[in-house]
Amino acid sequence: MDKPIELGLQTVEEMHPLLLQVHVNVMQELLMPEGERKFRCWQSHLADYSKQIPIPIVLKEVGFGMDVKTIERAYELGVRTVDLSGRGGTSFAYIENRRSGQRDYLNQWGQSTMQVLLNAQDWKDKVELLVSGGVRNPLDMIKCLVFGAKAVGLSRTILELIENYTVEEVIGIVQGWKDDLRLIMCALNCATIPDLQKVDYLLYGKLKEAKDQMKKA
Numbered sequence: 208m209d210k211p212i213e214l215g216l217q218t219v220e221e222m223h224p225l226l227l228q229v230h231v232n233v234m235q236e237l238l239m240p241e242g243e244r245k246f247r248c249w250q251s252h253l254a255d256y257s258k259q260i261p262i263p264i265v266l267k268e269v270g271f272g273m274d275v276k277t278i279e280r281a282y283e284l285g286v287r288t289v290d291l292s293g294r295g296g297t298s299f300a301y302i303e304n305r306r307s308g309q310r311d312y313l314n315q316w317g318q319s320t321m322q323v324l325l326n327a328q329d330w331k332d333k334v335e336l337l338v339s340g341g342v343r344n345p346l347d348m349i350k351c352l353v354f355g356a357k358a359v360g361l362s363r364t365i366l367e368l369i370e371n372y373t374v375e376e377v378i379g380i381v382q383g384w385k386d387d388l389r390l391i392m393c394a395l396n397c398a399t400i401p402d403l404q405k406v407d408y409l410l411y412g413k414l415k416e417a418k419d420q421m422k423k424a
Contacts, residue, residue, distance in 0.1 A: 295341020
C-alpha cells in the first residue's frame with residue numbers, strides 16, 4: 208500500500224473496474240529482492256484512496272491473514288470491505304522464497320484463514336469480511352459463511368480444475384458445488400446465508416487453542 212492516490216485514480220480511469228483491491232503485503236515485499244522497504248505512508252495513502260477513489264475499495268491481505276488491529280485501523284481510515292486472506296492457499300512467502308532460494312523456514316508464515324475469520328467476529332457487522340486462502344470446497348465455503356464471511360474466494364482450486372479438466376467439465380463441477388451448498392444448508396436447516404450465522408458450532412484442536420489464547424490476550 209505504498210502507491211500514492213494519483214496511481215490509483217489513473218488505474219480507475221484507464222481500466223474502469225467495478226472495485227479496486229488494495230494489497231497489504233509487508234512480508235511479501237520484504238522477501239522480494241526488489242520489494243518495497245519503506246512503509247511509512249500506507250495509512251495516509253489508504254485514507255486518500257478511501258476518500259477519493261470513486262469505486263469501492265477492498266483492502267486485501269495476500270495469504271498471511273489480516274490482524275484485527277489492521278481491520279480496526281482500516282475502518283478508521285474509511286475502508287468498509289476487507290479480504291482476510293489467511294494462510295492455507297497460495298503462499299507468496301513460498302513463491303518469493305523459491306525465487307530467491309532463501310528462507311524456506313518462512314514458507315508457512317501467517318495465521319490460517321479460519322483463525323483470522325474467527326478473530327474478526329466482532330467486526331462482521333461493521334465491515335464486509337471476504338475470505339480467501341485455503342477455501343477448496345463447498346463445506347469450506349459454508350464454514351466461512353457460518354463465521355460471518357460475506358463471500359469467499361478459491362482461485363487456486365479453480366486454476367487446478369482448469370488445468371485438469373475441460374471448460375465444460377469445470378462448469379459442471381461448479382454447478383455441482385451450488386447443489387452441494389444447498390444440500391449442506393438444508394442439513395443445517397438454513398434457507399439463507401444470514402441463517403448460517405445463527406448455526407451453533409464447536410471448535411476443537413488448534414483452532415480452539417488459538418481462540419482461547421486470543422480471549423486471554
